[in-house]
Amino acid sequence: MDIRLAERVKALTPSTTLAITAKAKEMKAQGIDVIGLGAGEPDFNTPEHIIQAAYESMQKGQTKYTPSGGLVELKDAVINKFKEDQGIEYKRSEIIVTVGAKHALYTLFQVILDEGDEVIIPTPFWVSYPEQVKLADGKPVYVEGKEDNQFKITPEQLEEVITDRTKAVIINSPSNPTGMLYTKEELQALGEVAIKKNIWIISDEIYEKLVYGDHKHVSIAELSPELKEQTIIINGVSKSHSMTGWRIGYAAGNEQVIKAMTDLASHSTSNPTATSQYGSIAAYEGTQEPVEEMKKAFEERLNVIHGKLNAIPGFSCLKPQGAFYLFPNVKEAAKMTGFEDVDGFVKALLEEAKVAVIPGSGFGSPDNIRLSYATSLELLEKAVERMSEYVKANMKTAE
Structure with a gap:
């Protein structure tokens, strides 16, 4: 059969976020210790009173x-x-x-x-x-x-x-x-x-x-x-x-x-x-307390991680005011480690440092990377440490 897809679909650009996340999951499935910082979702479960309300609606036949x-x-x-x-x-x-x-x-x-x-x-x-x-x-x-x-x-x-x-x-x-x-x-x-x-x-x-x-x-x-x-x-x-x-x-x-x-x-x-x-x-x-608790946790992570991220050679990051993403400019870090562009640097971070971040090219900003702090502080600190070690080790190689 001659399969002809609609032109509108052919023009689509695949999601960079989903592609990196899929690759990281594939590596994890192989037993590789990858830290994924690509997630665009909170790492908390839905608050209990919401789950309960949904369950009760099903029990009442509201389906x-x-x-x-x-x-x-x-x-x-x-x-x-x-x-x-x-x-x-x-x-x-x-x-x-x-x-x-x-x-x-x-x-x-x-x-x-x-x-x-x-x-x-x-x-x-x-x-x-x-x-x-x-x-x-x-x-x-x-x-x-x-x-x-x-x-x-x-x-x-x-x-x-x-x-x-x-x-x-x-x-x-x-x-x-x-x-x-x-x-x-x-x-x-x-x-x-x-x-x-x-x-x-x-x-x-x-x-x-x-x-x-x-x-x-x-x-x-x-x-x-x-x-x-x-x-x-x-x-x-x-x-x-x-x-x-x-x-x-x-x-x-x-x-x-x-x-x-x-x-x-x-x-x-x-x-x-x-x-x-x-x-x-x-x-x-219902109660908004879980929302405030989640927000407090995100803010704590941001305050700890932002300075550590900026301490990585070649990283420059404005401090975000909301959401749960950091968007550092890493053009210099990529250059110092021998890459022509940030996309190559991101690929190396995943394959060698075992940290999954999203290249800024997918967001129309090719000098940056996006990383999510919707994960535990322990993993965030470990991820930043891995990236820092990778950059420092490969700066020497590039020199």
Whole structure:
């Protein structure tokens, strides 16, 4: 049989994160002591009261289809969350519950993009943004978030790349992979450009609960009624409540957009998993103590590991303000150990130092690597030690 795949699929770039993670798992299965720092998920179990609520829902027979846009009770819990956390008012018709935040983004691009429409994506970016835009026949337009500006773009940069085909700009704060946050003033300035140019703001806020020190998460939608009207917020329970496998996300925004997303979801997933939705209601309506405990553990790890990472020759790392990733520039370390690029350096770290990190090339930032501190402090310290020893030993070889 002559198998011909769709052109849209052929254009996809495989996930760098998943490729490295798979390789690390393969090595572990062979009995090799690999420390994996690629994980984009908390290393804590889902809080017990959430598990219990999901179990009880199954015992009650709540295992059938739900509305395509999500349970009314979960929508109400999400609405209440927005009211308490950001002071924003939403109606049920302005909320859709999806099969993870990734599905919310995918569905959003499908309903707002026509062929050739442009979406502005600041770099470094989460790996799925450009691929999802391409799957909707859109065109990713990249704008460099410079390292000396904490990997964030400026309003001048944004305005410069807007054309008559621009449909949206993505703002991810706190960011994956950098962990950086946009301030209220920075968001206001970017928002003014978006309003003037009449483009959608897609605000990915999946890491909003994981913010450290004196930093504060601000949603661009809370800054003015005009910005709220032009913003689609993407969020979910995966990172905040350690529920990555439960696959519950949501989008909040313009009623017409949400209706179109709901109509599309009715023909793709039918509905988010019922049991997961009941667990998610408990996540938002129950105690938030486990969220705070998890956040405290992440912050402790960050404070210990950040300085040790910067002490590795050729490593330079800004201190993240949120999420659970470090994104050091390792261009010099790669050069000092005889590699032409960071991708080769990352491969050597995995094969020789037995540490799995993600090359920044997959995030549009080829001089960096991403490592997750969503693992134990003991393993993190061991991983940093291995990387340091590898660099020091191979510097001598290179010399």
